[in-house]
Amino acid sequence: MERAGEELSYSGDGDVGYQLFAGTHYKIYNQWSINSELRYGSIDNIKMKGEQSSGDLSGLDYES
Numbered sequence: 001m002e003r004a005g006e007e008l009s010y011s012g013d014g015d016v017g018y019q020l021f022a023g024t025h026y027k028i029y030n031q032w033s034i035n036s037e038l039r040y041g042s043i044d045n046i047k048m049k050g051e052q053s054s055g056d057l058s059g060l061d062y063e064s
Contacts (some may be wrong), residue, residue, distance in 0.1 A: 010048035010057050017043035 002008065023037035048060040 008053055009051040011051055012048040015046040
């Protein structure tokens with residue numbers, strides 16, 4: 001993360017997240033094909049500690 005031009009680094013462990021992937025590949029001609037993919041990822045309620053600065057980030061939710 002960046003705050004007021006200063007880079008901040010946070011890390012954590014023991015939190016659980018997941019991703020789901022589904023895709024297909026369809027060959028049209030010898031040298032042409034179509035690929036498609038769906039993705040979903042989520043991490044809920046994580047807590048991270050500052051690596052080189054004091055402070056924590058908590059209650060973070062990420063969903064793509």
